[in-house]
Amino acid sequence: xxxxxxxxxxxxxxxxxxxxxxxxxxxxxxTYYLFWYKQPPSGELVFLIRRNSFDEQNEISGRYSWNFxxxxxxxxxxxxxxxxxxxxxxxxxxxxxxxxxxxxxGTGTRLTIIP
Amino acid sequence: xxxxTQSPRHKVTETGxxxxxxxxxxxxxRYMYWYRQDPGHGLRLIHYSxxxxxxxKGEVSDGYSVSRSKTEDFLLTLxxxxxxxxxxxxxxxxxxxxxxxxxxxxxxxxIL
Numbered sequence: 431x432x433x434x435x436x437x438x439x440x441x442x443x444x445x446x447x448x449x450x451x452x453x454x455x456x457x458x459x460x461t462y463y464l465f466w467y468k469q470p471p472s473g474e475l476v477f478l479i480r481r482n483s484f485d486e487q488n489e490i491s492g493r494y495s496w497n498f499x500x501x502x503x504x505x506x507x508x509x510x511x512x513x514x515x516x517x518x519x520x521x522x523x524x525x526x527x528x529x530x531x532x533x534x535x536g537t538g539t540r541l542t543i544i545p
Numbered sequence: 546x547x548x549x550t551q552s553p554r555h556k557v558t559e560t561g562x563x564x565x566x567x568x569x570x571x572x573x574x575r576y577m578y579w580y581r582q583d584p585g586h587g588l589r590l591i592h593y594s595x596x597x598x599x600x601x602k603g604e605v606s607d608g609y610s611v612s613r614s615k616t617e618d619f620l621l622t623l624x625x626x627x628x629x630x631x632x633x634x635x636x637x638x639x640x641x642x643x644x645x646x647x648x649x650x651x652x653x654x655x656i657l
Contacts, residue, residue, distance in 0.1 A: 434587075465645065468567060475588075475648035509550065521587055529642035531576060531595070535587035 432457040434524050436536035443512055444544050451507045451539045453522030458481075463530055464498065464505040465523040469538070475521070480530075481505065509541075517543045548572040549649035551600075551636050557655045563646035564623040566652050568636030570616075578603075578610060578637040578646060588635060594619055595642065626656045 548571040590603030
């Protein structure tokens with residue numbers, strides 16, 4: 431069985447600070463995908479990124495970056511120069527095998543950016 | 546917005562009544578999914594569909610049934626609602642099983 435752990439339930443930082451959200455996953459499969467979703471206060475879920483197990487390259491998209499390390503089974507998400515609009519609940523998710531139809535989600539991290 | 550409409554957006558009903566939630570998509574995506582979101586659990590997959598009349602169970606399928614008679618519509622039915630099914634329900638779609646899922650805005654269901 432697979433599992434995703436987001437140990438940080440809630441994080442608060444002052445605007446413009448950098449913040450890292452942790453995600454640790456468990457699976458015995460060698461082929462899998464990892465995801466991050468954002469859920470702003472309005473409630474919808476927004477897809478941010480997908481990474482497969484064969485690609486450990488880190489990714490940067492504007493102020494967002496993701497660090498994938500198979501050695502520690504982690505897929506951490508960093509927001510640089512945080513803004514109030516980054517306040518949301520962030521979910522990490524895992525799917526095993528080549529299909530992405532069965533996602534296992536973590537319990538989420540609520541991020542609050544203080545102006 | 547990925548062209549997904551969930552209806553109703555909010556519903557309050559009583560224990561023992563049947564409830565049907567609808568997910569409608571305009572993207573012509575093959576895959577559709579139903580999740581529930583509960584505090585402390587994140588999102589959990591209830592059922593999904595990989596084509597018209599083709600469905601499969603997810604992690605928490607007990608007490609739920611689904612139907613997909615058209616590509617664009619995926620219905621979730623609680624035959625006899627229980628208080629434990631009070632939750633926020635999300636529909637998602639994906640073009641194929643190898644593409645990311647995109648979510649609707651959710652339906653808040655309260656069962657008294």
